[in-house]
Each structure stands twice: as structure tokens, then as C-alpha cells.
Amino acid sequence: MKRQVLAAISTAALLATVAGCSSDGKSAAPSTTPDPKNATGTVTVWLMDDAQKSWPELVQQVNDQFAAKYPKVELKLSYHTWANKIAELDAAIKANQAPDVVELGNTETMKYMVNGSLLGLDRTGFDNSDNWIKGLADTCTYNQKLFCVPYYAGARVGVYNxxxxxxxxxxxxLPQTEDELTAALDKVAQRYKGNPGFSALYLPGPYWYAAMSYVTAYGGSIAKFDSSGNWHGTLHDPKSQQGLQHFVNLVKTYNKSGDLKVNEAKQAGVLGHEKAGLIYANGWELGDAIAPITGTPALKDSLKIVTMPGPNGKPLPSFIGGSDLAVTAKTQNAALATDWVRMFTSTKSEQVLADKDTLPNNLTQLAPLKNKPATAAAANAVQDAWFTPAAPGWGAVEKQNVLVNMLDSIFKGKSVDEATKDADAQIDQLINNPS
Known part of the structure; x- marks a missing residue:
């Protein structure tokens, strides 16, 4: 892939008295500058374009704060897309041109923690570190050492018409139990049977995040760490198979799109163009469903966000999504970069996110969002959310689409028993090897 041209924002920034850490995660002596106004250097920061689109005022707020405090330090900030960022980062690391600070999706952190690309950090140097959402903090932790800082969280919810x-x-x-929900879905399907391709519940076949939510609901898992010190696939275990079969049954019953191999990438548009009654989605996908072109603005008052009912009378467990901020191991400006992360994830900064209905990184600021209609479903789901295995080779499992291919094979006719056995064999080959 072509490397994205950096749109550098030259502005003064950062240095502060922070606890430095070595790349093995051990705390080093504090780095102190007697007069921060005399600090010099350049710090490069890579953020995802979500920040540019959704909370540019937060970025400006932090930049202004740094500019006032550390006027001789240059900050070069650039925005990147999820589709290209990993390729760009890998190329930059290989060329010894890695940014000082990089935003990583929480499923991306393991690879870089394991291969030594991230700097160890002192947890006590960051606001609310004793109250971070556990599932998000876990994505920054490897061998009991911290290598990144939680930035914001996300959880999947029901979005319905x-x-x-x-x-x-x-x-x-929307009914609160799955038994009541399926009865309602049957009525919705009957009412709109004249609408070609209409799905009462649009649940895509390769949607592995949803599939693994049902696996989790039955007490199953993707993989487990055993007493021998290795990870091994557990999709063939009875509880995992039970959850997976439940997911498969829902897809076959309610997805009437005509193609069960299409993933969830455009499911908001399916809902927004009135080809579905309900989807299981990130809360922000509601915005796509009511936007021009991707959806229908007139549906603004009809589309709602709720907790997704799951099996056994309980809410469906959600995958915990979100982003983290890391300092790269070979930075020449560790104290500067660490301080930028500290300020960007401060209580003041996290409140900007919370005010925009984005889940902050800590339970204290999350609490008010549990009672806010726009955020209640996700905020209540995030504390008990599940996450992918914290294994060295998980990145390779994702990269090789093991779960997607397993689901595709099931919808092509392979039995759940055979498909999960094959998937576990692939997972066992990949999951213990650093990717």
C-alpha cells in the first residue's frame, strides 16, 4: 500500500515531568526538565481520522495546552485511516521512522506489545488509571506490564426501526428477552414479506464479532491458555459449538438478503434503507443509517438504540471495542511523547469524548452515560464485554480470517462440528507464535 502523506500540523507541544520507562516495562528514573519552556525537539503523533471527524476540538484543546506550556517543541500530527494504518506503521517501524505516539485499535495492540515495538509505561502517571475499564486496560497489558493507555471504548448494541x-x-x-424478540421478529418478517430482501434481523453470516458474542453467551470461547503455557483453540468445545449453532440458526432464519457471505461492513445502510428491522451494531452506526446516501435522514425519529437480548434471558455479551494510545519503543523523545498521551487521555480530555456520547476510558466518567438514552445500552454493556485472546499470535489468526472462513464454510454446508474442529487446528498453528 502507498504510504499516506503526513499532513503535519506544526504546533508547539509538550514536555513534562513524567516517569520514564524502559522498553521492557520497568520504570526508569523520572525525566525532569527544570524549565519546560526551554525544552526542544519534535514529537510525531499518528491519530486515526475518527479524531479529525468527530472531536477536532479535543485535538485543538490539547495542542493549545501544549503550545502554551512548551513553546519550543514541535508537534507533527497526522491522521490515518483504519484500512491503511497498520501497513503504514509496519513500514515506518521497519524503516526506523516510526511515530513517537500512535493510536492503535484494541485488537491491534498485541502484535506490537509482543514484538517489542512499544515502550513500557508507568500506569500511575495517567489520570483515572485505577479506574480504567478493565476490558480496555487489558488490551494494553502484556506479561503484567503496561504498553499503552486506554483512549475510548465501544460496545455493540441493538439498533432497530x-x-x-x-x-x-x-x-x-424492542423486547428484552430473546424468546420475546424472536416472536416479535416473526411478526415483523410477516408484515414486511412483500419487501424484497427484507430481513427482520439482519445478521450477516461472516459477522464473527456477533458469532463470538453468542459463543460467549453460552460460556464458550475462541481459545484458552492452558497449564502447559500455551494457547489452544476451544471453538470445538461443546459450549462454544452451542453458541455458534445458535448464531447460525438466527442467521438462517432471519437474514433474507440472499447472500449470507456478505459481512457487516454495510449493515447500517441495510437498516437505513429499510431493508432490515434490527441490526447488531456499534452505536455510531446509527449515524450512518440516518445519513444521506448511506441511509435515510427521515428515519431519525424511528431508529433506536437498545441493549441486544441474548440467550437464556440475559443481554448478549458484547465485544469491547475501542482505541489505545502507545509510545513507540525507539522514540527519541519518550518523556515528551508520554506526556502528550497523558494530556490527551486526561480527565478533561475524556470528558470531551463523554459529552459527544463516546465512551470514555474510565468507570467514573462512564457512569452518567449509563442513564443517557443515546449511550445507555453501550455504556452498560462495556463493563462485562468480552475480548479476543491476549495471545502472541492472535494477529495472525485475524489476518488469515480463520473465524470468517469458518463461518463461510458453515453457510456453504459444512457442519458446525467439522468447521470448528478445522478452525481450532488453524488457531493452534498460529496463536502461540508472535505475528
Whole structure:
């Protein structure tokens, strides 16, 4: 892939008294500058373009803060896309041109923690570190050492068309149990059977995040760490198979799109163009469903976010999504870079995210969002959310699409028993080797 041209924002920034750490995660002596206004140097920061689109005022707030405090330090900040960032980062690391600070999706951190690309950090140097959302903090921790700082969290929820449910069932509320939900979905499917390709529940076949939520609901897992010190696949275990079969049954019953191999990337558009009554999605996908082109603005008052009902009368466990901020191991400006991360994830900064209905990195600031209609479902789901195995080779498992290929094979006719056995064999080959 072509490397993205950095749109550098030259602004003064950062240096502060922080606890430095060596790359093995052990705390080093504090780095102190008697007069921060005389500090010099350049710090490069890579953020995802979400920050540019969704909270540019936060970026500006932090930049202004640094500019006032450390006027002789240059900050070069650039925005990157999820599709290209990993290739760009790998190329930069190989060329010894890695940024000082990089934003990583929480499924991306393991690879870089294991291969030594990230600097160890002192947890006590960051706001709310004793109250970070555990599932997010775990994505920054390897061998009990911290290598990044939680930035924001996310969880999947039900997004549904309340008008459709009202018309079909007599109630605009989504049922709170799965048994009641499937009864309602049957009525929605019947009401809109004249709409070609309409899915009462649009659940894509290769949607492994959803599939693993059902696996988790039954007490199963993707992989486990055993007493011999190795990870091994556990999708063939009875509980995992039970959850996977439950997911498969829902897909086959309610997905009427005509192609069960299409993934969830454009599911918001399916809902937004009134080809679905309900999707299991990130909360932000509601915005796509009511946006011009990707959706229908007129549906603004009809589409609602709720907790997704799961098996056994409980909410469906959600994958914990989100982002982390890391300092790269070979930075020449560790104290500067660490201080930038500290300020960007401060209580003040996290409040900007919370005010925009984005889940902050800590339980204290998360609490008010549990009672806010726009955020309640995700905020309540995030504390008990599941995450991918914290194994050295998990990146390779994802890169080789082991779970997606397993699901595709099932919808092509392979049995769950055979498909999970094959998937576990592939996982066993990959998961213990640093990717």
C-alpha cells in the first residue's frame, strides 16, 4: 500500500515531568526538565481520522495546552485511516521512522506489545488509571506490564426501526428477552414479506464479532491458555459449538438478503434503507443509517438504540471495542511523547469524548452515560464485554480470517462440528507464535 502523506500540523507541544520507562516495562528514573519552556525537539503523533471527524476540538484543546506550556517543541500530527494504518506503521517501524505516539485499535495492540515495538509505561502517571475499564486496560497489558493507555471504548448494541416494530407488533419497544424478540421478529418478517430482501434481523453470516458474542453467551470461547503455557483453540468445545449453532440458526432464519457471505461492513445502510428491522451494531452506526446516501435522514425519529437480548434471558455479551494510545519503543523523545498521551487521555480530555456520547476510558466518567438514552445500552454493556485472546499470535489468526472462513464454510454446508474442529487446528498453528 502507498504510504499516506503526513499532513503535519506544526504546533508547539509538550514536555513534562513524567516517569520514564524502559522498553521492557520497568520504570526508569523520572525525566525532569527544570524549565519546560526551554525544552526542544519534535514529537510525531499518528491519530486515526475518527479524531479529525468527530472531536477536532479535543485535538485543538490539547495542542493549545501544549503550545502554551512548551513553546519550543514541535508537534507533527497526522491522521490515518483504519484500512491503511497498520501497513503504514509496519513500514515506518521497519524503516526506523516510526511515530513517537500512535493510536492503535484494541485488537491491534498485541502484535506490537509482543514484538517489542512499544515502550513500557508507568500506569500511575495517567489520570483515572485505577479506574480504567478493565476490558480496555487489558488490551494494553502484556506479561503484567503496561504498553499503552486506554483512549475510548465501544460496545455493540441493538439498533432497530421502532416504527416497524410498532406496526408489526403493536409496540415500539424492542423486547428484552430473546424468546420475546424472536416472536416479535416473526411478526415483523410477516408484515414486511412483500419487501424484497427484507430481513427482520439482519445478521450477516461472516459477522464473527456477533458469532463470538453468542459463543460467549453460552460460556464458550475462541481459545484458552492452558497449564502447559500455551494457547489452544476451544471453538470445538461443546459450549462454544452451542453458541455458534445458535448464531447460525438466527442467521438462517432471519437474514433474507440472499447472500449470507456478505459481512457487516454495510449493515447500517441495510437498516437505513429499510431493508432490515434490527441490526447488531456499534452505536455510531446509527449515524450512518440516518445519513444521506448511506441511509435515510427521515428515519431519525424511528431508529433506536437498545441493549441486544441474548440467550437464556440475559443481554448478549458484547465485544469491547475501542482505541489505545502507545509510545513507540525507539522514540527519541519518550518523556515528551508520554506526556502528550497523558494530556490527551486526561480527565478533561475524556470528558470531551463523554459529552459527544463516546465512551470514555474510565468507570467514573462512564457512569452518567449509563442513564443517557443515546449511550445507555453501550455504556452498560462495556463493563462485562468480552475480548479476543491476549495471545502472541492472535494477529495472525485475524489476518488469515480463520473465524470468517469458518463461518463461510458453515453457510456453504459444512457442519458446525467439522468447521470448528478445522478452525481450532488453524488457531493452534498460529496463536502461540508472535505475528
Amino acid at each position: 421502532a416504527k416497524m416494530f410498532q406496526d408489526a407488533t403493536g409496540s415500539a419497544d
